[in-house]
Amino acid sequence: MPANLLKFSLVIISLCLMGLSIDVFAHGVDNNTRVFLQQNTGVQFVPFLYIGAKHMVTGYDHLLFLVGVIFFLYKSRDVLLYVTMFTIGHSTTLLLGVLSDIQVNAYLIDAIIGLSVVYKGFDNLGGFKRCFNWQPNTQWAVLIFGLFHGFGLATKLQEFQLPEDGLIINLVAFNLGVEIGQFAALVFILIAINAWRKLPSFQKFSTLTNTLLMSGGLMLMSYQLAGFVIN
Template sequence: MPNIPQRFILITLIALIALGLPFETLAHGVDESTRAFLLQNTGVQIIPFLYIGAKHMVTGYDHLLFLVGVLFFLYRSRDVLLYVSMFTLGHSITLLFGVMSDIEVNAYLIDAIIGLSVVYKGFDNLGGFQRLLGKSPNAKLAVLIFGLFHGFGLATKLQEFQVPDDGLIANLIAFNVGVELGQFTALAFILLMINIWRKHSSFTRFATNANCLLMSAGFMLIGFQLTGYFIS
């Protein structure tokens, strides 16, 4: 039964990320213990904010789905580093700038755009833009722009809890570093799965299926967030 390993990887890579996480992780959700900490925190709290940042990235499957799409057809380590750096730059800019400047954006609309980023990347990986427009958009620029929206999504959620100004800069930096540590952990797992998968002859067929699932997950996220926007 040669297809079992590939099917297992597909299920692990997509279904576990998209379906196996707690419901409160939707829309950058914050669990009750984290919510209580953010509301009660005062002063510089480096380690707790490192932990919260890492936890957010590891359980934030909208981020992970987008990163799966970004990394899917990257074979060289320097390309992986470049694209992840572009995403990190965008994510960091809007996270820090959004909170420090108190820029408020509707969380549902931002998270709908994050869902759109997942759809975009899956469609691009399937060659949709190449067939539709004759060329694909600038991939690096797209990752940077969507990284900006991903960062705004988290900044918006943090603003809802009115994190105290005391120690805010240090805590935000610690949080952002935690996000990147969580991202590194998630990427190690994602790359391991994809690299194992690439060794099998059915990679192309399963890559098509996986990116179709990415698009489906993205559309579900968009629908969920727009529904929340209109009924809230």
């Protein structure tokens, strides 16, 4: 079973890093969701809950960052702490961004989200200590990047100019959905990584995996910065 989980997890990571379509890199919204958000009126708790969960589960940039965050965390307490820091960050700016109508360029925010993936891969490789003889506070870094991830979610919702009627409840539902999606993704990621840690290949390929993580982040950054320049 661990070998199968390892193979499956490597396939998932490979697909994430390869970026098989523009929609993956754009971290966009599918047509059905787009139509619903454009026509939405009033309180729609369950639909927004579902959209939030789906958005997180299919949000490759968020998932890659979480993979990097928990990659070398062995204690449940540490996983809970870092995930909580990330949750506080993205929940704060998601709600604040939409309710306060804080306008942020979506391309630049998504580029910073890509940078967060690069940062985590570089940090896991010990790059800060080797290159700069300095180690940033990892908890604060996760919180700060979580703030940017939240703005990334907020910009997606702001595109549709959601009506004021039922907005707060719908946003709360969306945010709860994001947390549900994050929890579901984390369960799978933790099972896969914990199974992999029992195999001799974990230490051998951990450097390669985090190098690929950095590469995926650089690809996301490049795509978003190109979009910013072109548009």
